Every structure is written in structure tokens, then in C-alpha cells.
Amino acid sequence: MPGTAAHLPLQASAAAVGDGAASDPFGERRARRHALCFDLLGGRFGFHSDSRRLLALAEAAYAGLPPQRLPQAQEFRIELDLLPPSERPCAAPPPPLRTHSGAGVLCGILDDRNYVLIVPAERRALVAVSQDMLEHAYHVRYELIEFAVYVLAARGMGLMPLHGACAGRSGRGLLLLGASGAGKSTLALHCLLGGLELLAEDSVFVEPEGLLATGAANFLHLRDSVLAHLDPQIGSWIGGSAQIRRRSGVEKFEVDLRRGPGRLACEPLRLAATVLLSAEAAPPGQPLLERLPQAQAMLRLSLDQPYAAAQAGWPDFVRRLASLGVYRLRRGASADASLQAIRGLLE
Incomplete structure (x- = not known):
């Protein structure tokens, strides 16, 4: 009957006084x-x-x-x-x-x-x-x-979520993007060791209008192969970190950046340029860094960031990024060479 169902919750509550599960079935209290x-x-x-x-x-x-x-x-x-x-x-x-x-x-x-x-x-x-x-x-x-x-x-x-890293100095930052295995984490480490401030290693969030970037530089995830190219003291710091296994099955050191050398960015950084890391080695004598034409830059950014590219406001956002300059960074002889190549973008 229409009136019966309406009274059932009250009857159940009255019958269950003192029964926490019955009186608060959703745990709201x-x-x-x-x-x-x-x-x-x-x-x-x-x-x-x-x-x-x-x-x-x-x-x-x-x-x-x-x-x-x-x-x-x-x-x-x-x-x-x-x-x-x-x-x-x-x-x-x-x-x-x-x-x-x-x-x-x-x-x-x-x-x-x-x-x-x-x-x-x-x-x-x-x-x-x-x-x-x-x-x-x-x-x-x-x-x-x-x-x-x-x-x-x-x-x-209303931030644009990007999969990438960010480092900079004096309030200006470089957005570091690239496919898995392109070397973002290794370059982020060398930015930190080379005197730049690290803002984020894996996820960067950007205010779309002013291109002000923020992140959480808590952990850096590195393969053990990076240890062979580092100063022994830095290698000891990384090698003593906990190891985690990614969903892909790859094992990495999870390095706590709050317990090591270098500086973490103490405020959001305004983006100065975007760097797309490439696994391709630069030919001998050729520069590592190459500015991409705007149309090509916008296309490459959309392909590199499929989740962000599906968000409202992406066309205007990617146009602003491209106008600052989007650069392809090919592999150099060392990570230090890559770091030196991008330093000039912060001048």
C-alpha cells in the first residue's frame, strides 16, 4: 500500500535503536x-x-x-x-x-x-x-x-594535467615531455644535480591562461642502469632507495627527492618553453636542440598528451605553449650535454 513503504525506514530505525549498523548503514557519522x-x-x-x-x-x-x-x-x-x-x-x-x-x-x-x-x-x-x-x-x-x-x-x-616533468630557475620553467623511455626522469635528475629547481617529475599541472605550472616533486623513478653514469655518492643515494614494480613489470628505484641533494621549486614556475625528448641520437656535429614550426609543435604536443588534448580548452592552451617555443631534444653523448642544451632556454 502507498503509505506502508513510506513508514518502513522509520519503523526500522525505531526497532534498531542502539544498533549502529542499522541506524547508520552508510557510516555517515x-x-x-x-x-x-x-x-x-x-x-x-x-x-x-x-x-x-x-x-x-x-x-x-x-x-x-x-x-x-x-x-x-x-x-x-x-x-x-x-x-x-x-x-x-x-x-x-x-x-x-x-x-x-x-x-x-x-x-x-x-x-x-x-x-x-x-x-x-x-x-x-x-x-x-x-x-x-x-x-x-x-x-x-x-x-x-x-x-x-x-x-x-x-x-x-581548472588546471591542464600533463604527463611530464618540469624544472627551472628564477620563477621560469621548462616543460619536459616525451614517450616512456625517452629519458625524462634521467634528465630531471640531472637538472636537479645541475643547479636547476625541480618542480615535478611525472605529472605537471598548468594554469591555462598564464601558463603557471605546479607539481609535487616527491619521488623520482629511475632504472638501475642510470647508476653506472653517476658520481658514486649520488649512486649510493639512489641505490639505497626502495624499489617498486610498475604495472608494466619494470622495476625502478623510487628516490625520495626530499632527502637528497639539489633544490625543489618553492613556488609555481611560469613556463618559458617546452622540450620534447627524442630517443633519436643527434648526428655528430649537429645541435641537440631544434625548434619546431608552430603547426608541427601543436600536432606533436597533442599526440604526446592524449588525455590533456581531450580536455576543454586544449586548442587555446596548446597554441599558447607553441607560441613560447617547442623544441625537440635529441640524445647527446651524455645527460649533462642534454642539460647544457636546454639551459639557454631559461635565459
């Missing part, structure tokens, strides 16, 4: 008593949880980074919930992240107890992690917590 706040990617991020172990992962990712603030800074809230163990064996690697969206919610899902829900319009996200998944701290941090931060920053402040 969960306390989340502990919190951390960081100035990241141009905004302020608050992490809230009842689990100190989950907050420790956020702290490992972002504590000690120079604060980054943009003029359009917003405040964001990320809630971290620890759930009971899943039935998956602890030693088994987490399944690949799947994405989904609808009703204004963006989802990243590992399994039914490990996922992130992001509501960009409200500048909020929920990260759920099962107790056994804490054995896979890298995946929790990188694929759930950092994923939530990056998506919220881009959507909440």
Missing part, C-alpha cells in the same frame, strides 16, 4: 578523528581518517614538500577509510585500476574494498583501503591517494 593538511598543486588538501596508518601514507607522499599556492587556490578534503581485510591473498598483487564515472562522481576501482570516489564539484574524495592492502603501500599511495589529489587539483582549479 564516522568520526575520522585524525587529520593532516598540505599545500599541494596550488591548493590546500586536508586528509581525514581514523587510521593513522593511512594518514602515514599521505604523509610519506607530501610531508616536507615546498608549499605550492596558485592565485585560484581552493581547499580540498580527502577522507581515508580503512576497511576489513578482503578475501584476496595478501601476497597477490592488486588488480589493475579500473575507472568509471557517472552522476558527477569519478571512480578508480581496484576491487570491492579498495577504491577511490571523487566528487570534483564538491572538491572532495573518499579513498577506501582494506587492511590487507596496506601490504601494498606503493599501490595504495600512488594509485588511490595520489590519484585523488591529482584529479581534484586539475578539476577543482
